[in-house]
Structures are given as C-alpha cells and as structure tokens.
Amino acid sequence: MPRMYPLRFEPLLRRYLWGGRRLASELGKELPPGDDYAESWELCDRGDDQTRVARGPLAGKTLGELVRESGPALLGRHHPQTRFPLLFKFLDAQQTLSVQVHPDDARAARLIPPDLGKTEAWVVLSTKPGAVIYSGLKRGFDRAALAREVNRGTSELCLHRFEPRPGDCVFIPAGAVHALGAGLLIAEIQQASDTTYRLYDWNRVGADGRPRPLHIEAALDAIDFGLGPIDPVVPRPTAREQVENLVRCDKFIMDRLRLSEPLHAGGDDRCHLLVPIEGQMRVAGDPVDAPVRLGETILVPAEVGEVLLEPCAQATLLDIYLP
Numbered sequence: 001m002p003r004m005y006p007l008r009f010e011p012l013l014r015r016y017l018w019g020g021r022r023l024a025s026e027l028g029k030e031l032p033p034g035d036d037y038a039e040s041w042e043l044c045d046r047g048d049d050q051t052r053v054a055r056g057p058l059a060g061k062t063l064g065e066l067v068r069e070s071g072p073a074l075l076g077r078h079h080p081q082t083r084f085p086l087l088f089k090f091l092d093a094q095q096t097l098s099v100q101v102h103p104d105d106a107r108a109a110r111l112i113p114p115d116l117g118k119t120e121a122w123v124v125l126s127t128k129p130g131a132v133i134y135s136g137l138k139r140g141f142d143r144a145a146l147a148r149e150v151n152r153g154t155s156e157l158c159l160h161r162f163e164p165r166p167g168d169c170v171f172i173p174a175g176a177v178h179a180l181g182a183g184l185l186i187a188e189i190q191q192a193s194d195t196t197y198r199l200y201d202w203n204r205v206g207a208d209g210r211p212r213p214l215h216i217e218a219a220l221d222a223i224d225f226g227l228g229p230i231d232p233v234v235p236r237p238t239a240r241e242q243v244e245n246l247v248r249c250d251k252f253i254m255d256r257l258r259l260s261e262p263l264h265a266g267g268d269d270r271c272h273l274l275v276p277i278e279g280q281m282r283v284a285g286d287p288v289d290a291p292v293r294l295g296e297t298i299l300v301p302a303e304v305g306e307v308l309l310e311p312c313a314q315a316t317l318l319d320i321y322l323p
Helices: 063-069 071-078 143-152 216-222
Strands: 012-020 037-043 086-093 099-101 120-127 133-137 159-162 169-172 178-180 184-191 197-200 243-248 253-259 263-265 272-283 298-300 307-321
Touching: 012 086, 063 071, 086 272, 099 216, 120 243, 133 169, 143 216, 169 243, 184 272, 184 307, 197 216, 253 263
Parallel strands: none
Antiparallel strands: 012 037, 037 086, 086 184, 099 178, 099 197, 120 169, 120 184, 133 159, 133 178, 243 253, 253 307, 263 307, 272 298, 272 307
C-alpha cells in the first residue's frame, strides 16, 4: 500500500423529494439533470455506500478499504475500527425535511442488522429569508403531550424553532427531535448511520403519490425528553487565536479555523477532515494542483502528520476529528 497523503474523495449524490440544485449553483458540484439533488456524501464508509479516493496513488480505493488495509496509517490512535465511524455530507433543503429523531448507540445496536446511533452537528452555509431550523422540544412537552399533538397532526406546535444565520452551528445529539426548514444549505458531520424515525412529514406525499411512512412509536421511544430546546452553539476559544471549538462530544470534535496566514494542522496521531466554508486553501502534500474550496473536503490521514494550510487570501474552514 502506498504511503498516505491528503485524500480527496469522489462524493455520493442522493436524490430526495426535498432537494434542489444548490449543490451545483452554490457548491460547484457537477449534477446530472434533475431538481431533487438533496445530499452530497463527501466521506462515507457504510456498507455498499463508499466514497472513493479521487486522485493520487490510492485513487479508486474506498474509504472502507483504507480502514481495513491501512487502519494504523489512516486512523492513528483510533485504530482499530470496523469501519470509519463518521459520515460528512452537504445538504440542500429546498423543502422542509420531515420531523425526525435518530436513536442512540444502545438502541441502534438492537436493530436488525445492528447500526450506530446518530449524533450530528450542522453548520449553516447559506439561508434564504424566513428559513428556520426546528431543534428540540419546547419546554414542558413530555411523551404524552407530544403524542397527543402527533395524533392531531400538529407536531410543529411542540418544536423549538429559530431563524439561523450563515455560520451558525447546531449540535443535535441522538434522541433530539429536529428538522431542517426550506431554504437552508448545510454542512453536516454525523456518526456513520442512516437510521431515521419520521415523526411527522408535513402531510406531503412521495413520488408514488402516497404519504411517506412514519415511525411514530419508534420515534417516541427514541426521543430524549430531557434535552429541551436546542439553539446554536456558542463557540469556545482555544489556545490558538485562529481556532475556536464548535462541538466537543464523545463522537467527534469540530473546530472552526479562520486563516489569514499559513497555519499547521494535524500532527496529533489522528486523522483530520478539513472543510472550507469560506474562501480557498492549499494543503501541503495534496496531489491535486489546485486549492480546496467551498463544496470540497480533504482528509489528512494520521500517518501524514502535521500539514501546512495556506489560505488564498483568507479562508474559514472546519477541522473535524475523533476525540
């Protein structure tokens, strides 16, 4: 196996009825015809859903193959893993997503086949006027009260909501009720799970003209009713002036870096996913002779060590890594 280097991957596109074309118009993705492109999975190791290395000596290798064949070089201190534990995606919410909840690890492990739970975090890339995020339940809504409103078709009365701004970060732990409103373009990091329980779908129908399935009892069982309303996180300063921490949990850590001059990243015996959200940057050792820009990602394996990030003028990026 060739020595590791900063890796770019070929994304996997997902089409859902709530998608649109902003993955192309705002993130520069090359999309086939159609107006329902909802998600671009940038980094994924989940069964047959595999992102592949795009360039360099490892081109064509799936993320899963790298985990199995070069685990220590890729993951460093976090080797061994049965699969890469995180999934990163961009989402274009042209319509409002269903009101949903994801199970935690313990509940997901009891599924057939077993799965991971799904804790996630969003960073708002752009928003249209009036767009909202639904995150968590209003105070005072317990299971009985929520079930009553679900049966009445008025679930939204229970949901905390706010109008986000570009740059807002929202942490959604497993068990939190949530939905993205129409008009949002989002970057999302999550556990590598796709288990979702729909509580309410705004009375719409799918491509077959029928209402999409709901999973009301499973959703009610999975909800953590102690979470309450969820607002954007308050960034925390770090020891480096250019770096602030957005999320720190037992599944992942996400920092935001604001660069006006070169800065080193990595070098701590773990892999780092770097995601520009404003501007462009060059990453030392990248075999692609072009900056990494909005809509692209690059994974720096643990074996690579510390890399130099050089902004093109100024750049803001996310640095995501395992705890």
